[in-house]
Structures are given as structure tokens and as C-alpha cells.
Amino acid sequence: MNTYHIDAYKGDIYTCVRSRCGFCFHACPVFLSKGFETYTSRGKCMIMKAFLEGKLPASQGLADRFALCTTCGYCTSVCDVDRPEIFNAFREDLRDAGYTIPRHDEIKENVEKQHSPYGSHDESLASRFAWKIDHDSPLLYYAGCTARYRERTIAEAMMMVLPSFDLLEEAMCCGSVLYRTGYRDDAMRQARALVSRIERYSTVVTTCAGCYKTLTRDYPAMGLQIRPEVLHCTQYLVREYKGGRLTLSPVGKGTKVTYHDPCHLGRGTCEYDAPRILLEAMGYEVIEMEHTREMALCCGAGGGLKSIDDSMATRIGSMRMEEAKRTGASLLVTACPFCVRNLRDAGGGELDVVDITELIAQSARREK
Amino acid sequence: MGTLFDELVGLLGNRKVTCDPIDLFPYSRDWCPLEHDHDFLPEAVCLPSTTEEVADILNLASKRGVPVVAWGGGTGMGGDCIAVDGGIVIATRQLNNVVELDEENRTITVQAGITIEDVNEVLARYGLWFPHDPESKPTSTVGAAIACDNNGTFGLRYGSMVDLLLSARVVLSTGEIIDAGPRKAHTTSTGYKLHYLMLGAQGTLGIVTEATLAVHPLPPSREVSLWLLPSMQSGIDILYSLHRAGVWLESAHINDRYRLDYYTHAYQERTGNDVTIPEGYQALLGVSVAGDDDVVAWTMKKMGTVIADGGGRRLDNPELEEAWWASKHTLSWEKNKWSSSQKEAKFGAADVAVPVGRVQDIYDTFVQSATSRGLPIVGVAVYNARPHVSPSLSCAVYVDDHDPLSVFSFYRYLDDMARAALSMQGTMSSYIGDGMRLRHLARAEHGRGLDVMWRVKDALDPSHTLNPHKIFPDDIERGRPP
Numbered sequence: 102m103n104t105y106h107i108d109a110y111k112g113d114i115y116t117c118v119r120s121r122c123g124f125c126f127h128a129c130p131v132f133l134s135k136g137f138e139t140y141t142s143r144g145k146c147m148i149m150k151a152f153l154e155g156k157l158p159a160s161q162g163l164a165d166r167f168a169l170c171t172t173c174g175y176c177t178s179v180c181d182v183d184r185p186e187i188f189n190a191f192r193e194d195l196r197d198a199g200y201t202i203p204r205h206d207e208i209k210e211n212v213e214k215q216h217s218p219y220g221s222h223d224e225s226l227a228s229r230f231a232w233k234i235d236h237d238s239p240l241l242y243y244a245g246c247t248a249r250y251r252e253r254t255i256a257e258a259m260m261m262v263l264p265s266f267d268l269l270e271e272a273m274c275c276g277s278v279l280y281r282t283g284y285r286d287d288a289m290r291q292a293r294a295l296v297s298r299i300e301r302y303s304t305v306v307t308t309c310a311g312c313y314k315t316l317t318r319d320y321p322a323m324g325l326q327i328r329p330e331v332l333h334c335t336q337y338l339v340r341e342y343k344g345g346r347l348t349l350s351p352v353g354k355g356t357k358v359t360y361h362d363p364c365h366l367g368r369g370t371c372e373y374d375a376p377r378i379l380l381e382a383m384g385y386e387v388i389e390m391e392h393t394r395e396m397a398l399c400c401g402a403g404g405g406l407k408s409i410d411d412s413m414a415t416r417i418g419s420m421r422m423e424e425a426k427r428t429g430a431s432l433l434v435t436a437c438p439f440c441v442r443n444l445r446d447a448g449g450g451e452l453d454v455v456d457i458t459e460l461i462a463q464s465a466r467r468e469k
Numbered sequence: 470m471g472t473l474f475d476e477l478v479g480l481l482g483n484r485k486v487t488c489d490p491i492d493l494f495p496y497s498r499d500w501c502p503l504e505h506d507h508d509f510l511p512e513a514v515c516l517p518s519t520t521e522e523v524a525d526i527l528n529l530a531s532k533r534g535v536p537v538v539a540w541g542g543g544t545g546m547g548g549d550c551i552a553v554d555g556g557i558v559i560a561t562r563q564l565n566n567v568v569e570l571d572e573e574n575r576t577i578t579v580q581a582g583i584t585i586e587d588v589n590e591v592l593a594r595y596g597l598w599f600p601h602d603p604e605s606k607p608t609s610t611v612g613a614a615i616a617c618d619n620n621g622t623f624g625l626r627y628g629s630m631v632d633l634l635l636s637a638r639v640v641l642s643t644g645e646i647i648d649a650g651p652r653k654a655h656t657t658s659t660g661y662k663l664h665y666l667m668l669g670a671q672g673t674l675g676i677v678t679e680a681t682l683a684v685h686p687l688p689p690s691r692e693v694s695l696w697l698l699p700s701m702q703s704g705i706d707i708l709y710s711l712h713r714a715g716v717w718l719e720s721a722h723i724n725d726r727y728r729l730d731y732y733t734h735a736y737q738e739r740t741g742n743d744v745t746i747p748e749g750y751q752a753l754l755g756v757s758v759a760g761d762d763d764v765v766a767w768t769m770k771k772m773g774t775v776i777a778d779g780g781g782r783r784l785d786n787p788e789l790e791e792a793w794w795a796s797k798h799t800l801s802w803e804k805n806k807w808s809s810s811q812k813e814a815k816f817g818a819a820d821v822a823v824p825v826g827r828v829q830d831i832y833d834t835f836v837q838s839a840t841s842r843g844l845p846i847v848g849v850a851v852y853n854a855r856p857h858v859s860p861s862l863s864c865a866v867y868v869d870d871h872d873p874l875s876v877f878s879f880y881r882y883l884d885d886m887a888r889a890a891l892s893m894q895g896t897m898s899s900y901i902g903d904g905m906r907l908r909h910l911a912r913a914e915h916g917r918g919l920d921v922m923w924r925v926k927d928a929l930d931p932s933h934t935l936n937p938h939k940i941f942p943d944d945i946e947r948g949r950p951p
Contacts, residue, residue, distance in 0.1 A: 118498075127587075137495070150505075162491050
């Protein structure tokens with residue numbers, strides 16, 4: 102008899118089939134884009150039930166459909182069952198059966214060979230801030246691959262704000278993308294490699310919501326313990342601000358902004374307040390969108406979706422942008438380079454999208 | 470003639486049609502208790518986004534002799550939207566636009582696949598709301614609420630769909646599109662009220678694609694309270710006393726001792742705090758009052774006096790009140806997650822309604838039947854479906870969907886409750902609908918009226934395309950082939 106990774110979640114799958122509330126639909130980004138229940142969490146549970154009962158075989162069709170999920174976790178916020186965990190496990194089952202997503206395979210190879218999902222990269226992140234880098238510093242700035250290779254202004258803004266810090270000179274992906282696309286063994290290898298590299302630091306600060314969730318939530322779930330304290334940049338900056346080591350000038354006075362909770366930072370790690378504290382400290386007036394905090398709509402980029410269907414990812418992002426525009430804010434602020442990237446692709450022309458670190462860089466003055 | 474799939478794709482394009490079993494399984498059951506591996510697969514699922522596309526599908530289906538079932542949120546509790554005979558499922562969730570919000574006339578016209586929650590998100594921007602408020606509102610669609618004629622939390626003040634549906638656009642199986650109802654007026658004495666005919670018809674007469682609904686101002690303030698009562702029937706008496714006194718409640722729910730224990734147990738588990746229920750109290754009244762602050766304050770005070778006179782007393786526990794209200798209205802997820810209640814077994818409900826003087830009697834029947842059938846009791850909640858006292862009962866038990874005997878016993882229990890309600894001059898269903906679970910008792914419910922209903926069905930759906938094996942028993946369906 103075959104055994105599957107989702108066997109461990111059988112009880113959860115049948116709980117969904119029983120309760121069948123469908124509350125997971127309401128803001129499921131892929132469902133809102135595609136329309137068929139196949140793409141909802143409840144629909145996926147019905148499909149996995151059929152698979153477990155031998156009514157549906159493993160197939161490329163299943164792999165293709167289960168790849169279309171941003172793993173945003175909205176479904177989990179309205180349910181007792183951790184849905185993305187189950188979907189990750191099923192992605193793994195389908196991969197074991199030989200059904201993979203070519204683009205995700207490429208990403209996996211990129212991480213394997215070059216330690217970054219984006220593949221080749223040549224420019225050193227440190228070049229502009231070499232004077233700040235101290236290899237003996239107890240503080241590591243871990244930018245995350247997107248800030249490092251695609252949204253460099255975010256990494257540069259953060260480096261501008263930080264006191265002296267150390268930087269991993271070469272790429273070292275945390276494994277988030279592997280973990281969320283069904284390559285959990287490979288994610289584990291990558292995670293082990295990173296853990297050994299960061300062991301010596303006291304504090305690791307990251308600008309990436311996905312990396313932050315992976316290091317603080319997924320690593321422990323994988324059985325990995327991390328010695329250093331890991332903080333999202335907003336948490337670190339709030340601590341610095343409250344401790345009087347960072348002064349924020351009121352550059353935002355008179356400006357209305359709205360804040361998009363990145364899924365991995367908000368729902369993923371329950372950090373909703375730190376970014377808002379910083380925005381208010383800089384004088385911005387924060388106007389909330391209709392769906393906010395644990396009910397926030399996803400930007401559309403995560404779970405490997407942007408890599409395989411960019412037009413769907415931006416379609417989802419445009420729903421969020423529409424909601425943001427309705428607030429009347431003149432700026433959409435978020436705290437994740439991947440969200441910034443997708444929301445800009447989705448309609449940044451009509452409403453400016455910035456990462457909070459970029460605002461902090463304009464406002465911060467570090468006390469000696 | 471091409472394949473069904475090809476013809477549907479010809480009508481809608483390939484992004485809106487699927488015949489792949491992977492996509493069909495999510496539409497293979499609704500919420501009604503079935504054995505865990507029991508599925509009803511349709512042959513195709515379509516996602517129309519206009520009334521005209523629905524008409525095209527129905528035209529095609531009636532020509533091909535393929536059944537069509539309309540699907541809203543798939544949370545129905547009676548199998549209403551299950552494609553028992555295969556055929557086409559019309560999934561309505563892409564019919565999700567607000568057509569017109571008429572602030573001056575307090576109406577909203579929406580496509581039928583929009584969820585009740587989405588309607589209210591739009592209305593809230595204007596200080597308005599659509600107060601038909603079933604607990605499934607994040608998923609339940611306007612069309613499904615019409616087709617099931619279900620109840621909601623605020624029925625006592627605002628009524629249910631019959632009180633809020635002003636008019637509907639309906640597609641018949643012939644492909645004809647009709648506008649039924651008095652447009653934006655609240656009442657009419659002309660002609661037959663065809664829009665009301667769609668209420669509770671479970672998509673067997675036509676498919677509603679658009680509805681104009683009455684909306685109300687959002688109340689500025691609300692207070693929720695729980696009251697211990699000596700009995701279920703005393704709750705009804707108290708509601709009449711409040712009615713006589715002129716106290717205008719927003720909602721009132723009477724719960725039995727099992728429900729009371731359910732709520733207090735859940736509270737104790739979550740908080741670690743004990744709740745002591747004094748001797749002599751066998752029921753729980755949950756009430757909300759709403760309006761301006763001074764009106765709410767006055768109502769609370771007056772209500773307290775009337776309830777005390779009726780033998781009740783306040784269960785003064787704000788956390789418990791908040792948790793109860795989360796289950797009824799706010800759906801605040803940290804307080805209440807629906808899935809957590811059904812990890813081991815599923816809820817199954819008999820939804821009878823009885824005359825106001827027979828609530829205690831039907832309650833006693835419930836306890837007796839559930840116990841003798843070996844079904845663990847969840848408890849009874851008495852909703853009020855319409856303005857003024859109008860009990861609609863949810864008599865819930867646990868059903869083990871991995872145990873065929875438990876599922877079998879549940880359906881025998883449903884029969885017990887249905888027959889008991891009829892014997893008390895009530896009805897076997899008050900918010901779920903017959904679906905596929907009660908149609909064998911339709912003759913007992915409707916008598917010769919059932920034959921007239923079939924003639925209505927025959928007239929509006931001559932090809933018998935729409936949702937077969939619902940409402941009517943097999944002998945009627947077989948006796949008059951199309």
C-alpha cells in the first residue's frame with residue numbers, strides 16, 4: 102500500500118470535508134482569479150480526499166493545479182487546519198510520483214547550484230556600503246534573495262539605516278521557495294547550510310518577510326534550531342527606535358499611506374504592529390484597507406506562483422491595488438521585497454508602492 | 470452534435486468550462502451528511518458571468534436532455550445543489566457584480582453569485598447593510614439564499630429573503646429570461662408573485678441570475694446579552710411578553726441545555742475559567758438589541774425586567790456573550806472556527822418549524838429520537854425567521870461520516886422529526902429545504918398540493934432539466950415523464 106506525505110494530514114482533510122464552510126474562499130487570491138473551486142482550500146481538500154480514496158491518480162493535472170497557490174495562508178486564518186502545510190506535502194507527493202513544474206525545477210536547480218532562486222548574479226551587495234561592514238559584528242544583515250538581486254534599493258536602504266553589520270558575501274537562499282514548492286528535502290539541505298553560516302551571530306535581521314517566516318517558523322517545524330535571534334527589519338527598527346538609538350524625523354507628516362500586510366510577516370508570524378508603529382513614528386497617517394491584518398488580501402506573488410504565471414500574480418496584485426486606491430492614500434507601503442515587486446508590476450504606476458525600509462532611510466537618524 | 474464539453478466551450482470559451490474530474494470533485498457534495506466516500510460527480514462545471522450565458526447553457530442542456538444544477542457556495546445542508554443525476558453544474562460565483570446601489574431608494578441590485586458578505590462590504594461604505602445574515606454568509610451567495618429560503622440571525626427584526634427580495638431576474642430552462650417582482654417597490658398586488666416562487670425552489674423552476682434587495686441602515690450601536698431560562702417554552706413566552714411591551718429586539722435565539730453546555734464547555738476549554746449554571750435553568754436566550762445608544766440602554770433595561778418576570782436571569786459573562794455572538798454574527802475567527810467543532814464527527818440538523826405553542830413538545834421529541842437512534846446530541850437552537858415570534862428550529866446531532874450506521878440513523882432521525890413536526894401542524898423544513906433528504910415525505914407535507922406543484926414545475930421547466938431528484942418524490946418524477 103502506498104504511503105503519502107499527506108497521510109499525516111488525513112484527519113485535517115476529512116475535517117474540511119465535514120465542516121465544508123468554505124470560509125477560505127472569501128479572499129483566496131487564486132480562486133478569485135480562476136473561479137473554479139479547484140483552487141480553493143476546500144476544493145483542494147475534496148481533491149486530496151478523492152486522491153486518498155483512490156478515485157484520482159497522481160497526474161500532471163494535479164501538480165499544475167496545486168502549483169497555483171500563493172500559500173498566503175488566508176485559508177488558515179479562518180480555519181483550525183494549517184492548509185498551506187498540507188498543500189506543500191501534497192506537492193511533494195506529486196513530485197515523488199514524477200509530476201513536477203518545470204519552472205519550479207529550474208528554481209530548485211538555481212538554488213542548488215548558485216544558492217539563489219534567481220540564478221546567476223555578479224554584483225556584490227556590499228559594494229556601496231563596504232565601509233559599514235564589519236566581519237566581527239554580532240549583527241548579520243540577511244537581505245533575502247529578492248532584496249539582494251531584484252529589489253536592491255530595499256537592501257541598500259536597510260544597509261543605510263543599520264549600524265555596522267556583517268553580510269554574507271555570497272548568495273545563501275533560506276530555502277523558502279523550495280519548501281513551498283514541494284522540495285522539502287532540498288529545503289532542509291539549504292536550511293542546514295544557512296544555519297551553519299549564521300550560527301556565530303547574536304542577531305540576524307532580514308528585510309524579507311518570507312525569509313523571516315522561514316527562519317522563525319518553518320525551520321523549527323523542520324526540527325532545526327537557530328542560535329541567533331532572528332528579527333524582521335521592522336521589529337529590529339522598532340526596538341532601536343524605542344531604545345532611543347534611532348530617531349525618526351516626521352517626514353510623513355501630512356501624507357496618507359496605507360499598509361499592505363505581507364502574508365508571511367502578518368498571517369505567517371503574527372507581526373502586524375511593528376510596521377504600523379514605524380509609519381506612525383515617521384508621522385504618516387495610516388489608513389487601513391478593507392482587508393487588513395489577518396484578513397489581508399495577498400499580493401499574489403508567493404508560493405512560486407509569480408514564477409509560473411506572472412499574469413495571474415499581477416491580476417491578483419491588481420485586486421489589492423484597487424483596494425489600496427479606495428483608501429485615498431497616496432502611497433502603498435509594505436514590508437516585503439516580493440510584495441513590492443508584484444504590487445508594482447500590478448499597478449504601481451497609479452499608486453506608488455514602497456518598502457518601509459525606503460521610507461525609514463529618508464527619516465532615520467542614528468544616535469551615536 | 471459535438472461533445473458536451475465542446476459545445477459548452479463554444480458558448481463560454483475554454484476558461485469557463487471544465488469536464489476534468491480533478492475540477493469536478495470539489496462540486497461533488499454539499500454540507501449534508503453523507504458517508505465520507507460518497508460523491509456525486511457532475512459531468513461539467515461552467516462559470517458563466519452573464520445572464521445570457523446562463524440562458525445559453527440552459528438552452529443547450531434542455532436540447533441535449535442534460536440536467537443542470539445551480540451552485541452557489543456549496544454550503545447547503547440538504548443536498549440541494551448536488552448533481553444527483555450528473556449533468557452540468559452552473560457555478561455562479563463569477564456572477565458577482567453589484568449592478569446598482571440605489572442609496573435613495575435603499576435597494577441594491579446584484580448578480581446572484583455574489584456572497585452576502587461581499588454585498589455587505591460594499592454597503593458598509595454607505596452606512597447600509599443587507600440584514601439577511603446566515604452564519605454561512607462569507608460563502609453563501611444571494612442566489613443560494615433565495616433558492617434555499619434559509620433563515621438568518623436577524624430574522625426577528627428584518628425577516629428573511631421573503632421580506633428582503635424585491636425582484637429577481639430568472640432564466641428558465643427554455644432559455645427565456647424574465648424579470649419577476651415589483652422592481653424596487655416593497656409590495657405589489659398585481660399578477661402572480663413569480664419572484665417569490667423562486668424562494669426555496671432550489672433551482673428546480675429557474676435560475677436566478679440577478680436580484681434586487683431591500684437594504685437597511687447599519688445600526689449605530691448594538692448590545693448582545695445571554696439570559697438563563699427555566700425552559701425552552703418560557704423563551705417563547707418571554708418573546709411574546711417583550712412583543713406586547715413594545716420592545717423591538719434585533720435578534721433572539723433560544724438554545725436548549727445541550728447548547729448551553731456546548732457554549733460553556735467551549736468557553737471553559739478556551740479560557741480555563743469555570744461557568745456555573747444555577748439550578749433550575751434549562752435554556753439560554755441570546756439577544757441583540759440595536760439602535761441609538763439611548764434606545765439600546767432603555768431596551769436593555771426594560772428587557773431585563775420582562776425577562777426576570779418570565780423567570781429568566783442574566784448570564785453575565787461578557788466573554789461568553791462575545792463568543793456566542795462570534796458564532797452567530799461577527800464570525801470573529803479567533804473566537805470561533807467552524808472547523809474546530811467537527812474534527813471527529815459532523816453536525817447534522819433537522820430543521821423543523823412548529824406552532825409557537827409546541828416548541829417544548831418538539832424539543833422533547835428531539836431528545837427522545839436522537840437518543841433512541843444513538844446519535845450524540847449537539848443541541849437545539851431556535852431562530853426566529855420572520856418579524857415577531859416565528860420559531861425555526863435547528864435540532865443538531867453528531868453524525869459519524871465514517872460509520873454507515875450513524876449516517877443511516879441520522880436519516881431515520883430526520884424522518885422522526887419531520888413526521889413529528891407535521892403531526893404538530895408544523896413543517897418538516899424551515900431553512901434547509903427538502904433537497905434530496907426529505908422528498909420522500911413531500912406528499913405528507915403537501916398533500917394534493919404536491920400535484921399542483923408538479924404542474925407548476927412542468928409549466929416552467931417542461932424539459933425537467935433543472936435540478937432533478939429534488940423536492941419531488943420518485944413516483945411523481947417517474948409518473949410524468951417529460
